[in-house]
Amino acid sequence: MKTCLVVDDSKVIRKVARHILETLEFSVEEAEDGRAALAHCENAMPDVILLDWNMPVMSGMEFLRALRRAESGGEPKVVFCTTENDLAHIRAAIEAGADEYVMKPFDRETLHSKLQIVGVA
Template sequence: MKRCLIVDDSSVIRKVAKRILAGPEMLVGEAATAHEAIEICRHEMPEIVVVDSLLPDMDSADLIRRLALIAPEARPHIVLCLCQFDVGRIMRAKRAGAKGYILKPFTRDQLLESFRDFDLAA
Protein backbone atom coordinates (compact mmCIF):
# COMPACT_ATOMS: atom_id res chain seq x y z
CA MET A 1 0.00 0.00 0.00
CA LYS A 2 1.33 3.42 -0.98
CA ARG A 3 1.30 6.30 1.51
CA CYS A 4 0.68 9.96 0.83
CA LEU A 5 0.91 12.97 3.14
CA ILE A 6 -1.05 16.16 2.42
CA VAL A 7 0.61 19.19 4.04
CA ASP A 8 -1.69 22.21 3.94
CA ASP A 9 -2.99 24.63 6.55
CA SER A 10 -6.44 24.48 4.92
CA SER A 11 -8.55 21.66 6.34
CA VAL A 12 -10.75 21.89 3.23
CA ILE A 13 -7.84 21.23 0.85
CA ARG A 14 -6.63 18.35 3.02
CA LYS A 15 -10.11 16.85 3.15
CA VAL A 16 -10.66 17.15 -0.63
CA ALA A 17 -7.24 15.67 -1.45
CA LYS A 18 -7.76 12.85 1.03
CA ARG A 19 -11.18 12.04 -0.41
CA ILE A 20 -9.70 11.92 -3.92
CA LEU A 21 -6.65 9.82 -3.07
CA ALA A 22 -7.66 7.50 -0.23
CA GLY A 23 -8.57 3.98 -1.24
CA PRO A 24 -7.53 0.37 -1.02
CA GLU A 25 -4.16 1.12 -2.64
CA MET A 26 -3.36 4.47 -0.96
CA LEU A 27 -3.25 5.47 2.70
CA VAL A 28 -3.48 9.27 3.07
CA GLY A 29 -2.30 11.26 6.09
CA GLU A 30 -2.67 14.93 6.86
CA ALA A 31 -0.51 17.67 8.39
CA ALA A 32 -1.58 21.27 8.98
CA THR A 33 1.96 22.61 9.45
CA ALA A 34 5.48 21.91 8.26
CA HIS A 35 6.57 20.90 11.75
CA GLU A 36 3.72 18.40 11.99
CA ALA A 37 4.75 16.99 8.59
CA ILE A 38 8.35 16.59 9.73
CA GLU A 39 7.24 14.67 12.83
CA ILE A 40 5.04 12.37 10.76
CA CYS A 41 7.82 11.73 8.25
CA ARG A 42 10.33 10.97 11.01
CA HIS A 43 8.14 8.05 12.06
CA GLU A 44 7.28 6.78 8.60
CA MET A 45 8.24 8.45 5.31
CA PRO A 46 5.41 8.37 2.75
CA GLU A 47 6.05 7.74 -0.94
CA ILE A 48 4.24 10.98 -1.90
CA VAL A 49 4.04 14.35 -0.15
CA VAL A 50 1.83 17.18 -1.41
CA VAL A 51 3.16 20.46 0.04
CA ASP A 52 1.26 23.74 0.12
CA SER A 53 3.42 26.57 -1.20
CA LEU A 54 2.39 28.94 1.61
CA LEU A 55 2.69 27.17 4.94
CA PRO A 56 2.28 29.27 8.10
CA ASP A 57 5.37 28.01 9.93
CA MET A 58 8.04 27.36 7.29
CA ASP A 59 8.95 28.12 3.69
CA SER A 60 7.87 25.22 1.47
CA ALA A 61 11.34 24.85 -0.09
CA ASP A 62 12.85 24.56 3.41
CA LEU A 63 10.34 21.84 4.29
CA ILE A 64 11.17 19.95 1.08
CA ARG A 65 14.91 20.12 1.93
CA ARG A 66 14.29 18.91 5.49
CA LEU A 67 12.18 15.99 4.31
CA ALA A 68 15.02 14.90 2.01
CA LEU A 69 17.42 14.87 4.97
CA ILE A 70 15.20 12.69 7.18
CA ALA A 71 15.68 9.55 5.11
CA PRO A 72 17.84 10.19 2.03
CA GLU A 73 17.38 6.60 0.82
CA ALA A 74 13.56 6.85 1.00
CA ARG A 75 13.12 10.24 -0.59
CA PRO A 76 9.45 10.84 -1.32
CA HIS A 77 8.01 12.19 -4.54
CA ILE A 78 7.06 15.74 -3.58
CA VAL A 79 4.46 17.83 -5.40
CA LEU A 80 4.14 21.55 -4.66
CA CYS A 81 0.57 22.86 -4.49
CA LEU A 82 0.05 26.54 -5.43
CA CYS A 83 -2.91 28.94 -5.61
CA GLN A 84 -1.39 30.73 -8.59
CA PHE A 85 1.40 30.02 -11.02
CA ASP A 86 4.64 31.35 -9.52
CA VAL A 87 7.80 30.44 -11.45
CA GLY A 88 10.08 31.52 -8.59
CA ARG A 89 8.35 29.31 -6.00
CA ILE A 90 8.21 26.39 -8.40
CA MET A 91 11.92 26.66 -9.23
CA ARG A 92 12.92 26.97 -5.54
CA ALA A 93 10.80 23.91 -4.73
CA LYS A 94 12.30 21.92 -7.62
CA ARG A 95 15.85 22.86 -6.59
CA ALA A 96 14.96 21.67 -3.08
CA GLY A 97 13.74 18.31 -4.44
CA ALA A 98 10.12 18.66 -5.57
CA LYS A 99 9.25 16.62 -8.65
CA GLY A 100 6.36 18.74 -9.87
CA TYR A 101 3.53 21.11 -9.00
CA ILE A 102 -0.24 21.40 -9.16
CA LEU A 103 -2.50 24.45 -9.03
CA LYS A 104 -5.41 24.89 -6.61
CA PRO A 105 -8.26 24.40 -6.90
CA PHE A 106 -7.54 21.01 -8.43
CA THR A 107 -9.85 18.39 -9.80
CA ARG A 108 -9.62 14.66 -9.14
CA ASP A 109 -8.13 14.10 -12.61
CA GLN A 110 -5.52 16.85 -12.16
CA LEU A 111 -4.38 15.53 -8.79
CA LEU A 112 -4.16 11.94 -9.98
CA GLU A 113 -2.36 13.03 -13.16
CA SER A 114 0.33 14.74 -11.07
CA PHE A 115 1.12 11.27 -9.62
CA ARG A 116 0.97 9.26 -12.83
CA ASP A 117 4.48 10.39 -13.75
CA PHE A 118 5.69 8.66 -10.58
CA ASP A 119 3.75 5.46 -11.25
CA LEU A 120 2.35 5.79 -7.71
CA ALA A 121 -1.28 6.76 -8.31
CA ALA A 122 -3.93 4.54 -6.85
Protein backbone atom coordinates in the same frame (compact mmCIF):
# COMPACT_ATOMS: atom_id res chain seq x y z
CA MET B 1 -1.25 0.28 -0.56
CA LYS B 2 0.69 3.48 -1.29
CA THR B 3 0.81 6.15 1.40
CA CYS B 4 0.40 9.90 0.99
CA LEU B 5 1.00 12.67 3.49
CA VAL B 6 -1.11 15.77 2.77
CA VAL B 7 0.57 18.85 4.22
CA ASP B 8 -1.63 21.96 4.17
CA ASP B 9 -2.76 24.50 6.76
CA SER B 10 -6.26 24.47 5.21
CA LYS B 11 -8.48 21.80 6.72
CA VAL B 12 -10.74 22.04 3.64
CA ILE B 13 -7.85 21.36 1.23
CA ARG B 14 -6.70 18.43 3.37
CA LYS B 15 -10.24 17.00 3.36
CA VAL B 16 -10.64 17.39 -0.43
CA ALA B 17 -7.19 15.91 -1.10
CA ARG B 18 -7.88 13.01 1.28
CA HIS B 19 -11.13 12.20 -0.50
CA ILE B 20 -9.47 12.23 -3.94
CA LEU B 21 -6.47 10.22 -2.79
CA GLU B 22 -8.60 7.60 -1.08
CA THR B 23 -10.56 7.09 -4.33
CA LEU B 24 -7.14 6.48 -5.93
CA GLU B 25 -6.50 3.80 -3.27
CA PHE B 26 -3.94 5.71 -1.18
CA SER B 27 -3.67 5.47 2.57
CA VAL B 28 -3.72 9.14 3.67
CA GLU B 29 -2.24 10.97 6.65
CA GLU B 30 -2.45 14.72 7.26
CA ALA B 31 -0.26 17.47 8.71
CA GLU B 32 -1.21 21.12 9.19
CA ASP B 33 2.32 22.55 8.74
CA GLY B 34 5.87 21.60 7.82
CA ARG B 35 6.98 20.92 11.38
CA ALA B 36 4.15 18.43 11.95
CA ALA B 37 4.95 16.87 8.56
CA LEU B 38 8.62 16.40 9.47
CA ALA B 39 7.62 14.69 12.73
CA HIS B 40 5.33 12.39 10.75
CA CYS B 41 8.11 11.55 8.28
CA GLU B 42 10.50 10.71 11.12
CA ASN B 43 7.99 8.09 12.30
CA ALA B 44 6.91 6.74 8.91
CA MET B 45 8.16 7.98 5.54
CA PRO B 46 5.26 8.15 3.04
CA ASP B 47 5.49 7.20 -0.63
CA VAL B 48 4.34 10.65 -1.73
CA ILE B 49 3.81 14.04 -0.11
CA LEU B 50 1.26 16.57 -1.35
CA LEU B 51 2.77 19.81 -0.06
CA ASP B 52 1.35 23.31 0.33
CA TRP B 53 3.67 26.26 -0.30
CA ASN B 54 2.45 28.86 2.21
CA MET B 55 1.94 27.63 5.78
CA PRO B 56 2.56 28.97 9.27
CA VAL B 57 5.24 27.51 11.57
CA MET B 58 7.27 25.98 8.70
CA SER B 59 6.63 26.72 5.02
CA GLY B 60 6.54 24.12 2.28
CA MET B 61 9.98 25.15 1.02
CA GLU B 62 11.49 24.96 4.51
CA PHE B 63 9.94 21.53 4.99
CA LEU B 64 11.16 20.30 1.60
CA ARG B 65 14.75 21.37 2.26
CA ALA B 66 14.71 19.71 5.70
CA LEU B 67 13.11 16.56 4.29
CA ARG B 68 15.69 16.16 1.55
CA ARG B 69 18.52 16.48 4.12
CA ALA B 70 17.00 13.77 6.35
CA GLU B 71 17.89 10.10 6.24
CA SER B 72 15.52 8.47 3.70
CA GLY B 73 14.28 12.00 2.86
CA GLY B 74 15.12 11.53 -0.79
CA GLU B 75 12.68 8.64 -1.13
CA PRO B 76 9.20 10.19 -1.13
CA LYS B 77 7.92 11.88 -4.23
CA VAL B 78 6.91 15.46 -3.47
CA VAL B 79 4.14 17.24 -5.35
CA PHE B 80 3.84 20.93 -4.48
CA CYS B 81 0.22 22.02 -4.30
CA THR B 82 0.09 25.78 -4.66
CA THR B 83 -1.56 28.91 -5.98
CA GLU B 84 1.90 30.22 -6.97
CA ASN B 85 2.03 29.82 -10.73
CA ASP B 86 4.98 31.90 -11.89
CA LEU B 87 7.99 30.15 -13.36
CA ALA B 88 10.37 31.37 -10.63
CA HIS B 89 8.33 29.66 -7.90
CA ILE B 90 8.07 26.43 -9.88
CA ARG B 91 11.81 26.45 -10.65
CA ALA B 92 12.65 27.10 -6.97
CA ALA B 93 10.46 24.18 -5.89
CA ILE B 94 12.06 21.78 -8.38
CA GLU B 95 15.57 22.94 -7.42
CA ALA B 96 14.73 22.37 -3.74
CA GLY B 97 13.75 18.77 -4.49
CA ALA B 98 10.10 18.75 -5.55
CA ASP B 99 9.20 16.19 -8.19
CA GLU B 100 6.11 17.91 -9.60
CA TYR B 101 3.56 20.59 -8.83
CA VAL B 102 -0.20 20.99 -9.09
CA MET B 103 -2.16 24.23 -9.08
CA LYS B 104 -4.99 24.89 -6.60
CA PRO B 105 -7.80 24.27 -7.02
CA PHE B 106 -7.24 20.80 -8.42
CA ASP B 107 -9.55 17.95 -9.30
CA ARG B 108 -9.22 14.17 -9.28
CA GLU B 109 -8.06 13.91 -12.91
CA THR B 110 -5.36 16.56 -12.49
CA LEU B 111 -4.01 15.08 -9.27
CA HIS B 112 -4.10 11.55 -10.70
CA SER B 113 -2.14 12.74 -13.74
CA LYS B 114 0.55 14.36 -11.55
CA LEU B 115 0.82 11.20 -9.43
CA GLN B 116 1.25 9.15 -12.61
CA ILE B 117 4.00 11.51 -13.80
CA VAL B 118 5.99 10.93 -10.59
CA GLY B 119 5.35 7.18 -10.78
CA VAL B 120 3.18 6.53 -7.73
CA ALA B 121 -0.28 6.12 -9.32
